[in-house]
Amino acid sequence: MDDLNTCPIDQIVMRRKSLKRALSAAEGLQDLRIAILGGSATQEFVNFLDLLLLHNGFRPALLESEYGRFYEDAVIDPAALIEFAPDIVYLHTSCLNVTPPALGATETELERQLDGEMTRYRQIWNSLEEKLRCQIIQNNFELPPYSLLGNSDAVAAGGQTRFLMEMNLRFSREAAGRPRLLLLDIHGLSAGMGLHRWFDWDRYFSYKILRSAEANVETARSLSSLVRALYGKSRKALILDLDNTLWGGVIGDDGLDGIQIGRETPVAEAYTAFQEYCLALRSRGVLLAVCSKNDDAVARSGFSHPSSVLKLEQISCFKANWEPKHENILAIAKELNLGVDSFVFVDDNPAERALVAAQLPAVAVPDMGDNVAEYPGILDRGRYFESAALSQEDLGRARHYEINAERSAAAASFADYGEYLASLNMTAEIETFQPVYLDRIAQLTNKTNQFNLTTRRITLAEMKQIAEDPMHIGLYGRLADRFGDNGLVSVVIGRRDGLCVHLDLWLMSCRVLKRDLELAMLDAMASRALSCGARTLIGYYRPTPKNGMVKDFYPALGFSRHETAPEAGNATVWRLDLAGYTTRNKHITVKEMDHGKID
Amino acid sequence: MAKLTEAEVLAGLMPIFQEVLDIDVDNGAITAQTSAADIHNWDSLAHMEIIEMVQRKYKVKFSLAELQKLKTVGDMADLIVLKTSG
Numbered sequence: 242m243d244d245l246n247t248c249p250i251d252q253i254v255m256r257r258k259s260l261k262r263a264l265s266a267a268e269g270l271q272d273l274r275i276a277i278l279g280g281s282a283t284q285e286f287v288n289f290l291d292l293l294l295l296h297n298g299f300r301p302a303l304l305e306s307e308y309g310r311f312y313e314d315a316v317i318d319p320a321a322l323i324e325f326a327p328d329i330v331y332l333h334t335s336c337l338n339v340t341p342p343a344l345g346a347t348e349t350e351l352e353r354q355l356d357g358e359m360t361r362y363r364q365i366w367n368s369l370e371e372k373l374r375c376q377i378i379q380n381n382f383e384l385p386p387y388s389l390l391g392n393s394d395a396v397a398a399g400g401q402t403r404f405l406m407e408m409n410l411r412f413s414r415e416a417a418g419r420p421r422l423l424l425l426d427i428h429g430l431s432a433g434m435g436l437h438r439w440f441d442w443d444r445y446f447s448y449k450i451l452r453s454a455e456a457n458v459e460t461a462r463s464l465s466s467l468v469r470a471l472y473g474k475s476r477k478a479l480i481l482d483l484d485n486t487l488w489g490g491v492i493g494d495d496g497l498d499g500i501q502i503g504r505e506t507p508v509a510e511a512y513t514a515f516q517e518y519c520l521a522l523r524s525r526g527v528l529l530a531v532c533s534k535n536d537d538a539v540a541r542s543g544f545s546h547p548s549s550v551l552k553l554e555q556i557s558c559f560k561a562n563w564e565p566k567h568e569n570i571l572a573i574a575k576e577l578n579l580g581v582d583s584f585v586f587v588d589d590n591p592a593e594r595a596l597v598a599a600q601l602p603a604v605a606v607p608d609m610g611d612n613v614a615e616y617p618g619i620l621d622r623g624r625y626f627e628s629a630a631l632s633q634e635d636l637g638r639a640r641h642y643e644i645n646a647e648r649s650a651a652a653a654s655f656a657d658y659g660e661y662l663a664s665l666n667m668t669a670e671i672e673t674f675q676p677v678y679l680d681r682i683a684q685l686t687n688k689t690n691q692f693n694l695t696t697r698r699i700t701l702a703e704m705k706q707i708a709e710d711p712m713h714i715g716l717y718g719r720l721a722d723r724f725g726d727n728g729l730v731s732v733v734i735g736r737r738d739g740l741c742v743h744l745d746l747w748l749m750s751c752r753v754l755k756r757d758l759e760l761a762m763l764d765a766m767a768s769r770a771l772s773c774g775a776r777t778l779i780g781y782y783r784p785t786p787k788n789g790m791v792k793d794f795y796p797a798l799g800f801s802r803h804e805t806a807p808e809a810g811n812a813t814v815w816r817l818d819l820a821g822y823t824t825r826n827k828h829i830t831v832k833e834m835d836h837g838k839i840d
Numbered sequence: 841m842a843k844l845t846e847a848e849v850l851a852g853l854m855p856i857f858q859e860v861l862d863i864d865v866d867n868g869a870i871t872a873q874t875s876a877a878d879i880h881n882w883d884s885l886a887h888m889e890i891i892e893m894v895q896r897k898y899k900v901k902f903s904l905a906e907l908q909k910l911k912t913v914g915d916m917a918d919l920i921v922l923k924t925s926g
Contacts, residue, residue: 251896257889258859284885443904448888 245296246466247607247623250458253292261292269786270300271472271698276327277303278311280338282449289461297465298474308449311338315365319372328700329471330369331425331464332379335451336405339382344389346399354404359411370421376471376700378423378464379416381409383431386440420679421702423467423629430459433622466624472698473688476605476625477579478528479519480570482588483540483561487519487551488512489613492543493535503548511614516550518617523555527626528577530558532569532586534593537561566593567600578751580690580787585625587616629684629701662757662828665722669758669829671765674708674715681729682717686748690787693748694780694794695812712737714769718762720753720829727753733762735770735778742770744780747794760825763798767822776819779803783812798825843925846872849898849917856893857913860886872914898924 243252245260253260273294277283283305294301304325306314311332314322322330342354362379369377385394385401394400409428416424431439434456441453452460469475484491489501489508501509502516523529529551533540540561544553553559558576560569566588574581582603588594589609598606607623609616674682683701690696699707707713718731730753734746744766749759770778780795795815796802803814844852850872854865861879863869869879876882882890894916895901900923910916 254889254896255856255893256859258862285888443902443907444888446904447907448884450888454892 244605244607245293246462250455253289253458254454257288257292261295264292264295265300267295270295270298272302273299273329273468273472274302274325274327275304275468276306276322276325276330278306278314278330278332280309280311280332280334281445281451282308283333285450285454286333286452286457286461289458290464293461293465294468297469299465299468299472312361312365316368319368322369323372327373327375329376329378329468330373332365332377333460334380334382336382336385336401337451339405339408341385341401341404342399344397344399348398351398351404351407355407355411358408359415362412363415366415366419366422370419370702374702374706375421376423376702377421378425378467379412380425380427380460381412383427383439384436386436420705423471425460425464425467427460427463430463431456434459463624466627467629470627470629471687471700473684473686473690474582475627475688476527476585477583477688478530478557478573478577478585479522479620480530480532480573480584480586480604481519482590482593483531483533483535483543485589486587486609486613487516488543488546488549493539497542497546500543500546502546508613509548511612513548513550515613515616518620520550520555522620522626525626526628528557528579529555530573530577531556531560532566532573532588533561534563534566535561565596565600567597570597570601570604578691578754585620585623587620589613658755659828665724665756665828667720667722667756667829668832669721669761670719670832671716671761673769674704674717676708678717678729679704679708682715682732685729685750686732686746689748689750690785691751691790692754693785693788694744694791695746695783696785696788697746699746707734714742714766714773716762716765716769718749718758718765720756720758722756731758731762733766735766737770737773737775740774740776741779742766742775742777744778747780757826757828759794759798760827761829761831764824764826765831767817767819771819771822778817778819780815780817781812782815783810844921846914846917846921849920850913852897853894853913853917856890856897860889860893870913872912872917874913875911894920900924 245253275290277287277290287303287305291301291303304321304327311334315330339358340354342351346354366377366379369375382405384405388394388402390397390400394402395406396403412424416422438453439456440451441456444450444453450457466475481487489512490499492500502512503509504513519529531540541553541559543549544551544556558573560573562569570581570584570586574584580603581601585605585607586594586597587607587609588597589611594606594608597604605623605625607619609619679701683699683704686704687698707715714735714737716733717729719729720727720731727750730750732746732748733744735742736745747762767778778800780800782792782795784792798817800815800817803816854870857863857870858865861881863879876887891902891907898920900920902919906919910919
């Protein structure tokens with residue numbers, strides 16, 4: 242099937258119902274409840290959203306507001322919404338749902354109008370936050386369909402263009418300051434498409450659908466990429482071919498001097514621009530890997546070209562050989578500890594793309610065409626690397642993977658593993674959830690698949706509730722060592738229930754595998770459980786296709802099988818009696834915590 | 841391109857009706873005389889979807905006035921013949 246996230250929209254419009262039938266038959270889709278509060282008719286948009294969410298691994302339950310009642314349903318009469326209990330509310334509003342000042346307005350009148358509209362939208366967001374505690378996604382505004390004042394429409398206090406630009410700026414600031422509010426940038430979306438293709442007045446006058454089918458598909462695509470990001474399903478790594486992808490020419494034939502990169506020719510400029518784009522992706526947390534049919538040494542030499550923007554050390558995994566590319570991609574997945582569903586594969590050769598797409602359908606394989614000047618735009622429009630909240634951890638991720646390579650080299654020279662761990666001089670900060678880390682905690686929770694005992698997904702909004710709830714013990718762990726700071730890499734959530742604490746969530750980033758951080762986390766959880774009167778920890782292992790690495794996690798920690806546990810689906814249940822608990826962690830220095838340590 | 845006939849256009853519309861209206865078009869459920877009122881789930885949303893698909897399939901754009909005059913499937917086929925023969 243086509244990639245519905247990127248295919249020409251005719252392929253969606255012409256076959257929507259057939260596609261939906263085919264996609265609905267899939268198994269293992271993640272349930273998701275989304276309410277759409279519209280300022281114009283939303284049925285068509287909701288149909289496209291339904292399809293795209295199915296395509297992206299979700300099984301959505303959808304609720305639409307009555308026509309145009311986005312404000313009323315959120316603020317005045319939210320009973321239906323409360324009953325529906327959505328995970329996400331999307332506000333599908335447009336430039337028709339705000340009132341601009343009069344054409345001859347003064348700056349003061351413009352300010353007053355802006356304040357008034359912001360008050361109205363804040364009421365909506367406040368009400369949804371208080372009553373539903375769900376994730377809110379609000380789109381900003383497209384520019385107005387007509388510039389009544391010509392170019393001055395963007396300048397004059399009474400210009401609608403000026404008004405909407407000011408509103409968009411206020412929406413952006415509001416979203417930056419509210420963890421539960423995410424912005425969907427339809428201003429950028431409509432600009433990319435062109436307003437004449439965005440609005441469709443025939444349909445508005447006939448059906449009160451303001452936007453063209455194309456605009457609705459693109460909006461649904463953008464929203465579903467944001468939802469993917471919220472639930473940790475964004476792509477994480479870019480796998481690049483070399484010859485005629487990162488530089489022009491074939492380095493094995495043309496030699497280092499013969500490849501096109503640099504500023505000398507238009508083609509060389511275009512390859513340079515693409516390398517710069519890849520480097521920019523890397524600096525925002527996307528890992529770069531190479532998969533090339535080449536001699537290894539010859540391939541590596543390409544990065545020593547004086548005009549090469551990318552340097553060898555920025556490539557987190559390098560595979561240049563003559564094996565089939567899909568096999569190399571599997572090897573890259575193993576080395577980077579990532580699933581192939583987190584990969585985007587870029588190759589100028591359609592035959593290689595077809596092979597990878599057929600052998601590894603979970604890999605995103607964009608049709609790159611044959612013009613390198615278009616490559617950055619093609620990747621950009623694929624929205625592969627969307628992120629709900631770009632954290633400092635993202636910005637430092639590529640460096641972490643490099644440092645990991647150094648650590649592996651260090652491990653090779655020690656007599657036993659304990660000696661190696663001791664040499665790392667590890668320090669951890671293990672604490673109950675702190676507001677400053679909630680973004681990262683939610684992000685890690687929603688993207689960790691392998692070292693994750695229950696794979697429970699928790700939105701930022703829910704995480705905040707857990708942090709505030711005295712019946713929950715939410716712990717995060719940060720780990721640093723002599724090579725650097727790994728950042729926040731582990732999350733454990735315990736739920737108090739009489740003499741028991743249920744471990745609803747236990748996860749850890751694979752970048753700190755086998756470092757004994759899980760022992761330190763257990764020590765911290767045991768200590769807190771004991772100090773609030775609990776006697777037993779109850780652990781759950783819920784198997785998924787990806788978390789086989791932790792199936793023996795609880796028995797390895799000394800938990801025993803809890804045979805009499807009540808219903809838990811396909812999960813196995815484990816218990817640890819805390820009487821006489823002694824600390825397990827020996828190699829990590831845990832920084833002082835609020836609660837006393839036990840010895 | 842050779843001019844399309846009404847019969848050819850009618851045949852070309854059938855897959856669209858089948859997709860949108862979930863009906864088996866092979867048994868003559870839809871003819872040139874059929875109107876939206878004859879088919880129970882041919883509501884305004886289905887109509888919009890049909891128009892969207894027809895315009896894409898035949899690369900034509902109907903004006904609001906033309907859309908308003910359409911009463912039967914035959915009217916739609918005639919209009920497509922007219923608009924593609926230019």
